[in-house]
Amino acid sequence: MLESMGRTHFSRYGYAFCCVVFCCPVLAASPERHYQVEPQAISAQVPRLGVNLGEWVAWGAGQLSANVLKNPGFEGIIDRAIVLVKAADGVSFSDDTAWTKRPDGFWAGARYDVRSGGAVGQQGLLFDSKAVGKMGLPEFTVIGNAPPLSPGDVVSLTLTNDRRLPSQWWFDNGLLPGQLTVVSEDVRPDSPGLRSLALSPLPGKPVEVLSYLDSIGDRAGKLLPVNGKWQLRLWLKQKSPGAKLTVSFRRLNGGPAFFQETLSASGQWQQLEREFTAQDVGAAGTLSLSLRVEGTEGQIIVDDIELGAVVNAAEGAFRPEVVAALKRLQPGYLRDWQGQLGDTFANRIADSFARRASRYRPGAESTFSYGLPEFLQLAATVGAQPWVIVPPTLGDEELQQFGRYLASQADVWHFKDVLVEFGNENWNSVFRPAGIPAYQAHGEAATRAFRYLLEGANHHPALHTVVNGQYVNPWLSAKYLGGVSNAQTLAVAPYFLFKLNADDDLLSKLFSQDDFYRETRDATRMQGKELSVYEVNLHTTSGTASVASRNTATTSAAAGAALAQRLLTGLNAGISRQCLYTLAQYDAFVEGQQNPRELVKLWGIVRDLGASPRLRPTGLAMEMLNRVLPAAVYPLRPLEPEDKTLTLTALQTPKGWALAAVSAKPAVQTIKVRFPDGADKQHWRLLTLASAAPTDNNEDAEQVRILETPLAAQGGELGFAIPAYGFVVVSAGQ
DSSP states (O other): OBBBTOOOETTTTOOOOOSSOOOOOOOOOOOEEEEEESSSSSSSOOOOOOOOOOOOOSSTTTOSSOOOSSSTTOEEEEEEEEEEEEEOOOOEEEOGGGGGOOOOOTTTTTTEOOOOSSTTTEEEEEEEEESSOOSOOOSEEEEESSSOTTTOOOEEEEEESSOOOTTTOOTTOOOOSEEEESSOOOOOOOTTSSOOOOOOOOTOOEEEEEEEEEEHHHHHHSSSSOOOOEEEEEEEEEEEEEEEEEEEESSSSSOOOOOEEOOOOOOSSEEEEEEEEOOOSSSSEEEEEEEEESSSSSSEEEEEEEEEEOOGGGGGGGGGHHHHHHHHHSSEEEEOSSSSSSHHHHHHTTTTOOOOOOOOSSOOOOOOOOOOOHHHHHHHHTTTEEEEEOOOTTTTHHHHOOOOOOHHHHHTTTOSSSEEEEHHHHHHHHGGGGGOOOOOHHHHHHHHHHHHHHTTTTTTTTEEEEEOTTTTOOOHHHHHHTTTTTOOEEEOOOOBBBOTTTTOOOHHHHHHHOOHHHHHHHHHTTTTTTEEEEOSSSSBSSSSOOOHHHHHHHHHHHHHHHHHHHHHHHHHTTTOOOSSOSOOOOOEEESSSOOSSSOOOOOOOSSSSSSSSSBOOOHHHOOOOOOOOOOEOOEEESSOOOOEEEEEEEEEEEEEEEEEEEOOOOOOOEEEESSTTGGGGGEEEEEEEEOSSSTTTTSSOOOOOOEEEEEEOTTEEEEEEOOTEEEEEEEEEO
8 A cells, every 4th residue: 555644545446545635435345255265276387478569560559679660671572362262173263252352463473382172282373363253253363274172172372572662661653664663683792682772863853762650649649759879770872873862860740850961872882870869859740761862863772771779789679668568577478470471481580681571461551570580589588488370371391491490499599388370360350361260171271281380390399289269159169179180279369348338337347258268168178178368358449438438448447457357267267378469559440430430549558668668557467467477376265155246366376375356346345365274474465456546547647556565464364455446466475
């Protein structure tokens, strides 16, 4: 509790705070409840909670990379997709889904690879493709004879395009032909990449290439502050004289540039390095890096560009703020899900200057991902085990390479548990362009993928195979698992509070959670497999609630307690591995056709990774639980009739006994617990998710924090109070 002038004050919800002028009255506390820790453990060894690292974005809270620029080598793009055969003949085959179509001719020259069925393993090239073929569905024509395909067979398509202009950069659509071109025969010395970018001005027609960052400041503030020492590095070459390059980096708020200089280039490649000191004053606004070439003639080639704060290179490829946030959260697992279903294995391990963008959905949008080597180093740095997604589009040789690579990296970084998951949410139509929703075809393709991957890894003991299922459909989840004989784990995503309506009681609604754990767990155990959680958080994207109410539901202290309830329910069901979603995301669109579309503050468990990163209460809940994990998990038996508004979990840690408890009551709840003999003599600490009210949040200032106080057992019982709609952890310690 907080002490102020020798007195402790409580809000009407029982939350401790320093009262200066006025204190709300306290609601009558609920009668105390008594529990006994049972002797038989639910789980013998539960690791710390994990987190999804999430997608690296250029515009929002997930600006993760130390080099803040995406596609810094100006490389090409990889397109991959999964076709589920609807019909086939001797020369062509069609997909079973209309919305996966690309423009006519898009896949001409692509490689196909049959991943299931009687023709599994057969490969070839496509001659042409149609958005709408004979059956009104996407159609693909092969070179030569088509393999003997049957309805439901899985075919992977791969197309690499190194001719188009680089994605993740912006250009003037009014440029004349030849003013901006990619160059494959002239890259900087020792570049790992294949291309550079040539800018050729004309009289009165400059060429400008732009990268935009941190572009949601109007609602989120500065998510990528530019303060202190920063550095710019790029390679330049003058192909022909008459042009000059001006580089500028600024925030588009009317203030001066952080850096601006006209650079000289010679006929030989040279790397230019500039260090500058920035003060990010003024209003929030989009960050802009401009490469502008002017002149009446000439050409300047640029390659391999870096921009970011000056940091110790030994710290790795991620911003120090990312590393610091993860070290505070202490994740047991770090999951690598960033939309990479259209990537190749070679691209996943490529140097950032050689890495291409990738794409698996129709449309212009693509993903430029952090690489697998950087991800694994980060996991090792923060003490986490890696959870890796294997794209279902990979071929047999790639899978063997993937396995060899993971086995070697497990030895390098001393990982004990490397989770390898086949795709992401294959059941979800959102991921259909690179997913396999039919469980029969999924089973054949995933079994083959794991076989080749494990063979490549020489069956390294650290590698463990995972398939994903649908949390709310235990029957389907069991089918996905049962179809993959070499899968060891089924993973689900128990999101909650999908809908919030205007007439809902917001606080009580947070804690009204479904429970499909036990049915799925029992089906999983019958197959001799494990059940894990690959993502969990609130998912409040539908319903008629106002924007303000929805954001209260997702960012409040009560939201942290509600997520803790979800996590404790998982622990009590015997689930060991649970990963929250996600480290950093400021907001997301809600469902519906509003104009403009509404946003809700999901799914990041940190508010941002700016100058003073604050954890959202959902992140604080993770931090609190990870202070008492790893542990063995024990059930508690109520000594009065069960109260379903209370969720408790007992844990035995190397330091002693611990306990986590959530209350969904609108008033303070006192709990008294009897532990096994001798436990009452240990020293105790009480961690409380503390705020003045359960609706407080950390969006604009720290209103919710972890309050730590000493606690003592009396008469063989340990007593403590849980705030209204609150969460506490009791741990061993002085």
